[in-house]
Every structure is written in structure tokens, then in C-alpha cells.
Amino acid sequence: MTPLLLNYSYHACLLATLAAGALAWFGPAGWWRWAGWPVLALAMAQAVLAAFILNRPPLAGAYESAVMLLPWISALALIPCGGPEAHRRLAGVTWWAGAALMALFLVASNRFYPDWYMYKYIWTRLFFTLRLASMSIFFYASMAAMASLGALPEARTALLRWSRNFLLVGTAVFLAGEFSGFTWRMQWMGDYWCWNANFLESTLFFLLVTAAAHLPPAWAAKPRLRAAAQATPGLLMVALFMTHMLMEP
Amino acid sequence: MERLSSLKFTLASLSALMIWLGLGVFMGQPKLLAASFFDMNRMLILDWLLGPAWLQPLAPLWFLGLCLGVGVMLLNLGACTFTRLLPRLRAGNALKGWLLTLVHLVMLVVLLGHGAEMAMGHKQEELRMLPGQTVALPGGLTLSLEAVRFVSDLSVINLPYRRARWVWTSTAFKLQDNWARVVMRREGQEVSRGELRILEPMEIDGLRLTLAGFYSPESEKPARVGVRLALVHNPLTTLFFVAYGAWVLLYAALALVTWRGGPSNNSARPAQAMAS
Numbered sequence: 312m313t314p315l316l317l318n319y320s321y322h323a324c325l326l327a328t329l330a331a332g333a334l335a336w337f338g339p340a341g342w343w344r345w346a347g348w349p350v351l352a353l354a355m356a357q358a359v360l361a362a363f364i365l366n367r368p369p370l371a372g373a374y375e376s377a378v379m380l381l382p383w384i385s386a387l388a389l390i391p392c393g394g395p396e397a398h399r400r401l402a403g404v405t406w407w408a409g410a411a412l413m414a415l416f417l418v419a420s421n422r423f424y425p426d427w428y429m430y431k432y433i434w435t436r437l438f439f440t441l442r443l444a445s446m447s448i449f450f451y452a453s454m455a456a457m458a459s460l461g462a463l464p465e466a467r468t469a470l471l472r473w474s475r476n477f478l479l480v481g482t483a484v485f486l487a488g489e490f491s492g493f494t495w496r497m498q499w500m501g502d503y504w505c506w507n508a509n510f511l512e513s514t515l516f517f518l519l520v521t522a523a524a525h526l527p528p529a530w531a532a533k534p535r536l537r538a539a540a541q542a543t544p545g546l547l548m549v550a551l552f553m554t555h556m557l558m559e560p
Numbered sequence: 561m562e563r564l565s566s567l568k569f570t571l572a573s574l575s576a577l578m579i580w581l582g583l584g585v586f587m588g589q590p591k592l593l594a595a596s597f598f599d600m601n602r603m604l605i606l607d608w609l610l611g612p613a614w615l616q617p618l619a620p621l622w623f624l625g626l627c628l629g630v631g632v633m634l635l636n637l638g639a640c641t642f643t644r645l646l647p648r649l650r651a652g653n654a655l656k657g658w659l660l661t662l663v664h665l666v667m668l669v670v671l672l673g674h675g676a677e678m679a680m681g682h683k684q685e686e687l688r689m690l691p692g693q694t695v696a697l698p699g700g701l702t703l704s705l706e707a708v709r710f711v712s713d714l715s716v717i718n719l720p721y722r723r724a725r726w727v728w729t730s731t732a733f734k735l736q737d738n739w740a741r742v743v744m745r746r747e748g749q750e751v752s753r754g755e756l757r758i759l760e761p762m763e764i765d766g767l768r769l770t771l772a773g774f775y776s777p778e779s780e781k782p783a784r785v786g787v788r789l790a791l792v793h794n795p796l797t798t799l800f801f802v803a804y805g806a807w808v809l810l811y812a813a814l815a816l817v818t819w820r821g822g823p824s825n826n827s828a829r830p831a832q833a834m835a836s
Contacts, residue, residue, distance in 0.1 A: 526567065
């Protein structure tokens with residue numbers, strides 16, 4: 312019964328997210344704000360149903376990650392940002408990106424990960440949860456940067472500032488996740504650091520966000536360049552993460 | 561000094577480091593240098609560099625390149641902190657200025673601590689032992705494995721990490737039911753004895769003994785179960801974790817203060833303010 316409900320909520324959420332994006336982009340002023348609430352409710356229902364089936368929070372794997380990313384970005388999309396024009400653009404882009412993420416599972420496998428014994432450990436849970444939270448925040452920051460492209464100057468400035476603020480918040484959450492991961496590895500393997508592709512990739516992501524925050528003034532004054540720099544970390548992170556997860560045997 | 565602390569230099573050093581890390585991600589694949597990376601994890605980095613590293617020279621060359629990149633970034637970080645951030649403390653938003661400076665300084669401490677950690681103390685990961693075996697440790701200590709209790713499915717005990725995740729579920733593998741009984745002695749005198757479980761390390765004389773997993777030597781019939789242990793001692797671990805925790809909190813505080821700082825008038829200022 313619960314898997315069937317999850318399936319219904321997945322399709323309902325996909326349609327609602329798509330519709331909310333269309334309303335924000337093309338709909339009458341004011342209406343689109345209300346469209347975000349059903350999206351958030353359905354995204355949360357999906358995450359709760361998944362947690363109920365798994366008997367733990369969704370933590371790893373492509374589908375579980377997407378199920379956790381969506382409530383985060385749906386909630387973030389509701390926060391008023393700058394003026395109405397900026398908020399409308401950002402919400403529209405975020406909902407469409409969320410719909411695209413969910414649409415991936417019309418063709419990709421929507422299997423859950425097994426209940427690995429490590430998932431019971433608090434630092435493991437914290438690591439995976441914070442990693443998904445930071446990825447959502449970086450992704451939202453990317454959406455804000457992308458929404459700034461083609462916007463009027465006032466909205467553009469507000470969106471780029473919004474994106475910058477969320478890059479900072481995302482970095483704090485990301486580092487908290489790394490702290491949890493270090494603790495987990497130390498308790499499990501003896502040392503907090505490991506030379507492997509995953510650890511190097513995490514460091515690379517941190518440097519990417521740091522680079523976006525350290526543009527020389529002349530470059531930062533070019534809105535397109537700044538938008539590209541601020542959009543890259545979140546987009547790359549989600550793209551690489553999803554590719555990794557979908558390629559897992 | 562001005563050039564060393566410039567944002568162009570920051571961006572260039574970060575970009576070079578990212579490319580180098582990307583190369584490391586590529587080289588760390590199983591068919592390339594994963595075995596060298598495995599060796600790097602087993603011991604202190606200095607022991608590795610002076611020992612098995614040069615069996616596959618690409619790995620130590622990559623590592624030395626990484627050290628060079630991090631060194632250049634540290635130089636930039638230090639120069640930026642002392643020539644740009646500290647002089648700005650008296651002007652503008654004082655709290656934000658302090659937080660920005662502290663974030664940079666604590667990052668410096670974290671990076672230096674991380675580097676020093678890799679070279680100090682003692683480290684032995686992937687130490688494989690079978691019941692009845694004894695190994696000698698630094699400081700005149702010996703470690704003996706008296707017994708192993710493994711009640712889970714023996715047929716999947718040697719699965720690699722990614723495949724094991726699908727089989728070693730919380731119902732199939734109980735942390736409390738599987739353990740290793742170890743005894744630590746100094747010059748024949750028992751120092752410590754106990755049952756070691758996964759995720760429950762033992763601290764003995766400043767040495768952290770960790771049970772990483774179980775294995776069964778494929779050559780042995782009937783099958784025996786051994787353990788994979790890690791023995792690590794590092795005087796800087798606590799300092800590293802405290803510094804890292806402080807770094808996270810400072811970042812969060814900086815995000816909060818930047819948020820409350822209100823809008824900036826043009827697109828150049830925010831990035832400058834956030835950077836150095």
C-alpha cells in the first residue's frame with residue numbers, strides 16, 4: 312500500500328512542480344505564490360512515505376537523494392527574495408529544475424538503497440543528511456544565479472546577492488557534513504581522512520564554491536560572468552552526484 | 561606582496577588546485593592508481609613517501625604536486641589575511657570583518673593541522689590479524705588477537721565495500737553480536753583487554769584501536785575469520801576537530817551576518833566583501 316502511495320505522490324509531485332513552474336513563469340501575478348505550497352506538501356509527503364518504507368530517512372542513492380532534495384528546494388523556493396519580480400523568476404526556475412530532477416526517474420531506476428547497518432549510526436546519518444541539505448542549498452543558489460540572467464537590473468542584483476548568500480549558507484552546511492563524515496570515518500576506520508576519489512571530489516567542490524566567492528572585482532562586475540561562477544558549483548555537484556549514483560551497480 | 565594577495569592570484573591557485581584534484585579523482589580509479597592510494601591510507605604519509613610510494617612514481621609525483629598547490633594557496637591565504645583583511649578590521653562592518661578574518665585564519669589552522677596530522681604520530685590501517693596472532697607496536701607494546709566472534713553470513717564476508725552495502729543490512733549484520741577480543745601487553749605485562757566492536761574504538765595508552773571489519777583468508781580451509789584493524793595515534797587529532805568545528809561555526813556566523821548586512825548596491829561589492 313505504501314509503495315503505491317509513494318508512486319502516486321511521485322507523479323502528483325512531478326505534475327505539481329511542473330505546473331508551479333509554469334504558473335510562476337507565465338501565470339497571473341500573485342497566483343503563483345500559492346502553487347508552491349502543494350509542491351512542498353507533496354514533496355514532503357514523498358519523503359515521509361519513503362522514510363516509512365525504509366524505516367530510516369532517505370540518505371543515499373539517486374532516487375533517495377532526489378526525494379530528499381525536492382522538499383529542501385521546494386521550501387527554499389517559497390522564501391521571498393528581493394522584489395516580486397526576482398522571487399517569481401527564482402521560484403519558476405527552481406520548480407522547473409525540481410520537475411526535471413524528478414522526471415529523471417521516469418526513465419532511471421527508482422530503487423531504494425538497502426538498509427546498510429552503517430545507516431543506523433548517528434554520524435553516518437548526519438553526514439548523508441547534511442550532504443543532501445548542502446547540495447540542495449548550492450543547487451538553489453545556482454538557480455538564483457541562473458534566474459538573474461535576462462532579469463531587470465534591480466531583480467538581477469537581488470538574485471545575485473541571494474545566490475551569494477546561499478553559497479555561504481551552503482558552505483557552512485557542507486562543512487558541517489564533512490565534519491560528521493570525518494567523525495564517522497575515524498570511528499570506523501581509525502583515521503578521519505582517506506585518499507580516494509570521494510574525498511578528493513568533496514575537496515574539489517569546496518574549492519569550487521570558494522572560487523565563486525573570490526572573483527576579482529572587474530569580473531564580479533560582469534553579471535553574466537558572476538552568474539556563471541555562482542551557478543557552476545550547485546549544477547556541477549548535482550550533475551556529478553546523480554551521475555555517480557545512477558552508475559552504481 | 562600585493563600580487564601574492566590579489567584575487568586574481570587566489571582564483572589562479574584555486575583553479576590549479578581544482579584541476580590537480582580532478583586529476584587525482586581520475587587517477588584514483590581502480591584500474592589506475594587506486595592501489596597506491598590504498599597504500600597512502602595504510603600508513604603515515606612520510607612513511608609512504610620514504611617507502612612503497614615509488615613503486616608507482618605517478619602517485620607520489622601527483623601528491624607532491626598537490627602539496628605544492630596547497631602551499632601556494634596557503635601563501636595566498638596568509639598574504640591576503642595580513643595585507644587585506646587585518647587592515648580592514650577598523651573600517652566598515654566590524655563584526656563581519658572579524659568573522660571574515662577568523663574564517664581565513666581558522667582555515668589556515670585547519671589546513672596546517674591536516675598536513676601535520678599526516679606526518680605525525682603512528683598509523684597502521686588495514687592491519688589484518690587472525691586469532692592467535694600477535695603484532696609488535698611502538699613503545700614496547702604488543703597486540704594479540706585472542707578470539708573473533710562472527711555470527712553473520714560468512715559467504716559474503718569478503719565482499720568489496722560497494723557490494724557489501726547491499727548485503728550487510730542492519731538485520732543481516734548486528735554490530736553488537738560480532739566482535740574481536742584483544743589483549744595489549746607491555747613487556748609481557750597486560751595493559752588492557754577487551755572486546756572490540758565496529759564503531760566502538762578502544763583507547764589504550766593514547767593509541768586508538770579500531771575494528772574496521774572482518775575478513776576470511778581465501779586460502780584457508782576450513783574458513784577462519786580474521787579482523788581488519790587500525791592503530792592510530794596522533795597528538796593533533798583533537799586540535800584538528802576543534803579547529804574544524806570552529807571553522808563551521810564561523811562560516812555559519814559569517815553567513816548570518818552577511819545575510820543581515822542588507823543589499824549591496826552593485827555586483828562587484830558583494831563578491832569583494834565575501835572574499836578578501
